[in-house]
Amino acid sequence: DIQLTQSPSFLSASVGDRVTITCRASQGISSYLAWYQQEPGKAPTLLISAASTLQSGVPSRFSGSRSGTEFTLTISSLQPEDFATYYCQQLNDYPLTFGGGTKVEI
């Protein structure tokens, strides 16, 4: 199975901060990586697909990038509604797998 290692697991930040979350794949997955946001008690929602394609309706403060097997989710200016847990997911090979999550809290 392809392992996705997210770092950090927890991130303490303030409104207005620039936040970066990393997801490292255990092997090459091309750009077949998606990012999801999960608010407490809710289902995940899609933010980014193909490493850097912003889903329609997602604020432009979210962006994604890839360098080899390392993927990054950046929030340029953290807003109150962004405090949540973020997951990466690889869709290159079966079984599809998720990273362990990064909780962004105040």
Add this chain to the structure above:
Amino acid sequence: QVQLQESGPGLVKPSETLSLTCTVSGGSIISYHWSWIRQPPGKGLEWIGYIYYDGSTIYNPSLKSRVSFSVDTSKNQFSLKLTSVTAADTAVYYCARSRLELPTPRFDYWGQGTLVTVSS
């Protein structure tokens, strides 16, 4: 707007079979892949597998011996069965539409999730 809704018992006894159904509204089940994902309380996401509208499936090997999916296109529904459950199967179960076409594979619509507790 596509919506997904999970339904089924919230409590299942150990060694019994967990059965859930996902009803799709606002769009057709035809021509898409449909996944089940679960999340134990306080933990991360685990993909269980997917079913295509034609009934073809791919399961996560970690659960393959105990899981089966089915689809009913006439009702716009698909279902999950997980046999011989234990406490380790206690989780929120989600269904999701899985867009697997390249170059932008993704899970674009999710159900709200349903908590299934395995306990006697």
